[in-house]
Amino acid sequence: MKYEADFPYMSIIETVSDVNNTFLSRRELTCNFAGLAGKLKKLEAIDMISKEFNLGKKVIIPIILRGHSGKTTTTGTFFVYDDEVLAKKHVNPTVFSRLEKAKAKQAEAQKTEESAEAKPEESVEAKPEEAAQ
Numbered sequence: 113m114k115y116e117a118d119f120p121y122m123s124i125i126e127t128v129s130d131v132n133n134t135f136l137s138r139r140e141l142t143c144n145f146a147g148l149a150g151k152l153k154k155l156e157a158i159d160m161i162s163k164e165f166n167l168g169k170k171v172i173i174p175i176i177l178r179g180h181s182g183k184t185t186t187t188g189t190f191f192v193y194d195d196e197v198l199a200k201k202h203v204n205p206t207v208f209s210r211l212e213k214a215k216a217k218q219a220e221a222q223k224t225e226e227s228a229e230a231k232p233e234e235s236v237e238a239k240p241e242e243a244a245q
Contacts, residue, residue: 124148125164128187136202139192141165149184152177155214157188167192171199173207 128142141161145152154174161172171193178187193199200208 125160137193137195137198138202141190141192143188143190145186145188147184149179149186152186152188153214154211155218158190161188161190165192170194171196173199173203173211175203175207 124146126144131140133140158172173191175189
């Protein structure tokens with residue numbers, strides 16, 4: 113049970129294929145994500161794959177996330193490179209630009225959440241002072 117708590121995505125991810133492409137110096141992963149149809153974002157998928165396969169500092173590029181009609185599974189294909197320069201050489205630059213846009217959007221959302229959380233704390237502190245006067 114403790115093993116499942118450490119890796120909450122263990123039961124969600126099913127490996128369909130795991131191929132080392134020595135010609136292109138990359139690892140090609142195809143996985144099924146159970147129960148995440150329409151809910152899975154590429155950055156979340158990258159995070160899940162890196163935790164599942166212990167990839168750490170490697171460059172993971174989601175090539176396609178495909179949902180299946182009538183099912184709750186999503187199939188994703190990922191390329192895993194050791195070197196970002198080699199990845200940019202092999203993969204279309206629009207893929208990287210879309211990932212950068214998604215990362216920027218996620219960072220902006222986190223900043224707004226942090227600022228929203230900070231404001232209620234300030235207002236809570238201000239109310240007891242007003243009540244004391």
